[in-house]
Amino acid sequence: MTMVSIKDVAARAGVSPGTVSNVLNRPEKVAVATRDRVSAAIRELGFVRHGSASTLRAGHSRTVGLSVIDIGNPFFTDVAAGVEDVASELGYAVILGNSAGSRVKEERNLLVFAEQRVRGVLITPSDEDPLRLDRLRERGICVVLVDHPAERADQCAVAVNDVSGGATAVAHLLEGGADRVAYVTGPATIRQCLERRRGAERALASAGRDPRTLQEVAMPAMTAKCGQEAAEKLLAQGALPDALFCANDLLALGMLRGLLQAGVRVPDDVSLIGYDDIDFASASTVSLTSIRQPTYQLGRVATELLLDECDNPGTHAHQQIMFQPELVVRESTR
Secondary structure (H helix, E strand, C coil), rough: CCCCCHHEEEHHHHCCHHHHHHHHHHHHHHCCCHHHHHHHHHHCCCCCCCCCHHHHHCCCCEEEEEEECCCHHHHHHHHHHHHHHHHHHHHCEEEECCCCCHHHHHHHHHHHHCCCCCEEEEEEEEEEEEECHHHHHHCCCCEECCCCCCCCCEEEEEEEEHHHHHHHHHHHHHHCCCCCEEEEEEECCCCHHHHHHHHHHHHHHHHCCCCCEEEEEEECCCCCCHHHHHHHHHHHCCCEEEEEECCCCHHHHHHHHHHHCCCCCCCCCHHHHHHHHHCHHHCCCCCCCEEEHHHHHHHHHHHHHHHHHHHHCCCCCEEEECCCCEEEECCCCC
């Protein structure tokens, strides 16, 4: 089968090969009518650009890398959907890397992104060390932090105010009459877990309670399995708190399952609140009260910032955008 070339497309559309190249790479520079004519010729001829050749000429490909810490968590699935939608609209593909919270895996992902000559990288970092991200920038690869605030002015980032979210969660539990609150969380290395705890302690202090009374149940991962194990651990202690704040919905759903299997009534015996408001939260046996994060919007905005920085380095203004979470009340709290 003969490969269709840019010259073939140009001949069909009645334009120069340079115009076809502009339609493919800089469409905003081509008049709409001409762009439509070239696009029609591309469809009619079945033209597919030679990705390797264009990458060699430009020094980068029309791809962006996305590295997240847990693709099994629906939170990151929703973020990825926002990333992919914007990338697709602008003619980019997305390479996904899952670090599973491991710095080693994350560095491997970033190496693959660099080898693939990605245009830029979106990342939820596994720790606070910025050196590996600096190395990407030195290679001319733009970087935007996702679900993580920036520590420097020359860095774009989109995040959610997790201190505010944690405070909102525990304030709601206290308003429902909670006296003893426990916080079920993941590894201490995860920034979001620490900030949600800070918010929980702030709510207790604001209510005139001693923040040190917040009981913590730390688990090695933020999964439904760990949530159920946390329920078993609390039940084995003999005296359940009357309210539980889980650092994400997966922990909360596992906790809910463990409590219900043990005959504990939610929310009559124990109020339970999660974090993220994933789709499963509203569909659980007892619908889950949760702190909603704008996950899809996080992905969209981060990708818009990234590609603006890539395409408009002279005019791009770095932004650090902080979204506010919101409380969604359902059946699991009083």
